[in-house]
Amino acid sequence: MKTATLHPADQLLMFMERIYRYGMTTTSGGNLSIRDVNGDIWITPAGIDKGELTRADMVCVKPDGTVVGNHRPSSEYPFHALIYKTRPDLRAIVHAHPPALVSFSIVRKIPDTRLLPNERKLCGEIGIAEYALPGSEQLGQNIADVFARGINTVMLENHGVVVGAGDLFEAFQVFETLDYCARLEIEASRYGKPIVLTDEDYEVVRSKGEVPIEEYDPADIPTDERGLRRDMIKFIRRAYDQRLFYSTQGTFSHRLDGTNFLITPNGVDRKLMEAEDLIAIRDGRKARGTVPSKSWLLHQEIYKQHPHVQSIIIAHPPNIMTFAVTDMQFDSRTIPESYILLRGTPKLPFNAVYNKPAETAEIFKPHTPIALVENNCLIVTGQSLLNAFDRLEVAEYSAKSILMARALGDIVHIDVERIRDLERAFKLEPAPEQ
Numbered sequence: 053m054k055t056a057t058l059h060p061a062d063q064l065l066m067f068m069e070r071i072y073r074y075g076m077t078t079t080s081g082g083n084l085s086i087r088d089v090n091g092d093i094w095i096t097p098a099g100i101d102k103g104e105l106t107r108a109d110m111v112c113v114k115p116d117g118t119v120v121g122n123h124r125p126s127s128e129y130p131f132h133a134l135i136y137k138t139r140p141d142l143r144a145i146v147h148a149h150p151p152a153l154v155s156f157s158i159v160r161k162i163p164d165t166r167l168l169p170n171e172r173k174l175c176g177e178i179g180i181a182e183y184a185l186p187g188s189e190q191l192g193q194n195i196a197d198v199f200a201r202g203i204n205t206v207m208l209e210n211h212g213v214v215v216g217a218g219d220l221f222e223a224f225q226v227f228e229t230l231d232y233c234a235r236l237e238i239e240a241s242r243y244g245k246p247i248v249l250t251d252e253d254y255e256v257v258r259s260k261g262e263v264p265i266e267e268y269d270p271a272d273i274p275t276d277e278r279g280l281r282r283d284m285i286k287f288i289r290r291a292y293d294q295r296l297f298y299s300t301q302g303t304f305s306h307r308l309d310g311t312n313f314l315i316t317p318n319g320v321d322r323k324l325m326e327a328e329d330l331i332a333i334r335d336g337r338k339a340r341g342t343v344p345s346k347s348w349l350l351h352q353e354i355y356k357q358h359p360h361v362q363s364i365i366i367a368h369p370p371n372i373m374t375f376a377v378t379d380m381q382f383d384s385r386t387i388p389e390s391y392i393l394l395r396g397t398p399k400l401p402f403n404a405v406y407n408k409p410a411e412t413a414e415i416f417k418p419h420t421p422i423a424l425v426e427n428n429c430l431i432v433t434g435q436s437l438l439n440a441f442d443r444l445e446v447a448e449y450s451a452k453s454i455l456m457a458r459a460l461g462d463i464v465h466i467d468v469e470r471i472r473d474l475e476r477a478f479k480l481e482p483a484p485e486q
Contacts, residue, residue: 060094061110082148083126091115097123131192144220149212152234163234166248183209281327353413363440372451385465396483
């Protein structure tokens, strides 16, 4: 869905519903705006329940200050207007109070975006504005002063965050990504000191760049592939709804035949993705004019080496990623379901997805269906779409259970003898020692 072609009122409704639904603001908190090409500022209303908003509730403020609509504009309208005046290049603003970002604001710190490889580039430099009365000219000036330095994301002391961008999805993407970084850092900090990426790590990412891929001219899509596309989209949207994917992050692929497969595109909103957005990789080539997920080569290598693998997911669920950004080891021997589905779960070095993908692909034998990559991602393989998605869910829920259990006492893992009972009962190939 091309959100930029929607009416401003529809865009505001779409993203405010999303922010509210996923717990990133309260009934009365937060506001969004869009500056139209004619200078009109469309903004969410003051005092209207975020859970009951309609497009008719959105307010338009004309360049001369005339208000058009059924309600007053948000009480924070003054700082939106001042930001647009200060930065004419910005066309949309997101302001909200997700609990994790509020936590940073009340200790007056900025989330560290160096826990994962793409977040620092996406979020850019982050500033912080001094506290002032909500809705006041002073607050607007404090925020605008930071934006005037060319910064697009501003933490507000004891308040929340403001993100400006060229369109509303871009602003939302940065906002959601920064909230994810904040939640991950908070969770990881409960169990030690989070490990951040070094300049050398970023050089690995930079030097690898885009893997070149040849193109082919696509033909009509076979009926069975159309059904697969439909089913993949259902799981991709479910992954987003369960916060296993976010914004444009999260890759899902499924084998078509041989080493040919469908894969998610790069840079497309996972919440609004459509079946036609999925990309078919055939004989190592992509459909002309498409941009597949950057990890396509690793997916291809896994399919090439392992006929039992039919689906692959690369994701960043926040609980299990806590193990990826700390020195903690994830151990699936917690409950029978976790061990049966996850088995051995190795932690691979950061550069495993960038260097020598063929060697990384070797790992995913039947006894090793998933792996964590330090400061990078979780890789999941499965015998079907459902099996891969189930493993993704179980990995995240198991990680959450382990983290919660640490607050109660020492974790007691299922012992070796009982693990062998599980392997015999369910005809599982023994997993290598973790």
